[in-house]
Amino acid sequence: MKKYFLLIIFISCVSCTIPYDAETRLVFETKLVDSNDNSLEGIDVEITVSNGSGFGSSSELLSFGKTNSNGELRLIFPSPEFDRGYDLSVNSPYSDNENYVPLEINNIGIENFNDYKLTIPKIYRLTYDESVQVYLEFNSINNSNKITNVFIDGINSPYSSSFLDEEETFYTYNFFAKKNQTIQINYTVKNISGQLQNVSQELVINEENISQIINY
Template sequence: MKKLLLLFIIFLIISCEGIQYDGEKRLVFQTVVLDSNGQPLPHSNVEINVSDDYSSGLISKGKTDQDGRITLVFPAPKYDLGINLRIYSDDMSYLEKGVFNIHKADFENYKFIYQNSYLLKFEETAALELTYNQTTSNTVLKNVGITGIYTMPHEYYNFNPDNYYYPAEILIKKNQSFQLKYTILNTQTDIETEYIVDLTIGDNPLSYTINY
């Protein structure tokens, strides 16, 4: 047991060189990995890494249990760095899911429960194709996302102003009603307004333009 602990510590030092951690505080991540029908996916892989502008490293990983559940405990970064998730199955027919830029502030009492860990197969999905139309220079688009059963390989949990990443395509379970949510920031007044649009997708791609 002591040898395993020592190897794990050495692994963390090597993989996360340059990132500083609080040796006294631990963060807890929990989720349930499900398929498109809401059934648990046992033995799915969940990885957590931490990144800053200069380096990144794997800090915790594991596999879900028979009920698709997983709990990972890892040391808290000293600073508010990006905490990122990678969720995937050894069965390559399932699409990988990536969630980026989770903050320490998103951990309530040091615990973060992620509710949208769906792994879908490509043939189960139809694409929501998004285009963006900026109508004034005084607005910024923030936090584009949806509610429903979907998957994205590169999803931002919190808006990252350094890269202005807006998804061009979101793969959604076919024949589903869902909500598209986005926030517009007025840079003159510093007021944020959230918009919620009810949509339905069938077997074919659906296009939508966000005007901001």
């Protein structure tokens, strides 16, 4: 009987709801456009909160909404307790992705909010026919160097793309890019002395998927 009682307690703890800061509200703002910068109306966007995907992890739908006639979206939601290992994800439900590539931005923490607001000025939604998948692997050839920021300049749609919440020696960035363009890959490297070096390099996008290692 004691074993069953302990098992019930354990299962209950695993299924506990995610803890929130009742005093704090966060704001997420963005605008969704197509590859020609036309506003996209009525696109569903969700924000979820989780603490991983393994056994005993928790995940909940935190907020959702549709873009307005200008393609704009504003969501207000309670702040999870980030210091317990939780982070946020922004995505567009797969049922809404019949014509577009999936949209997913992960690993969003409280440090990505400025005065409790996270604004991504513009997010492209691309179709499969007009885009290719790009996988970038940032690999430090000197363990004292760390990557601190990555920004892609060009027509691209984030997919399994993660915010950098801390300095990393290894980092991957996955997205879809419009075919037949040249994009700019911008990133910042921090050395052991704390000095920052901004690096920029071009990547030509043709008709095929791309997987590229960037050593720094």
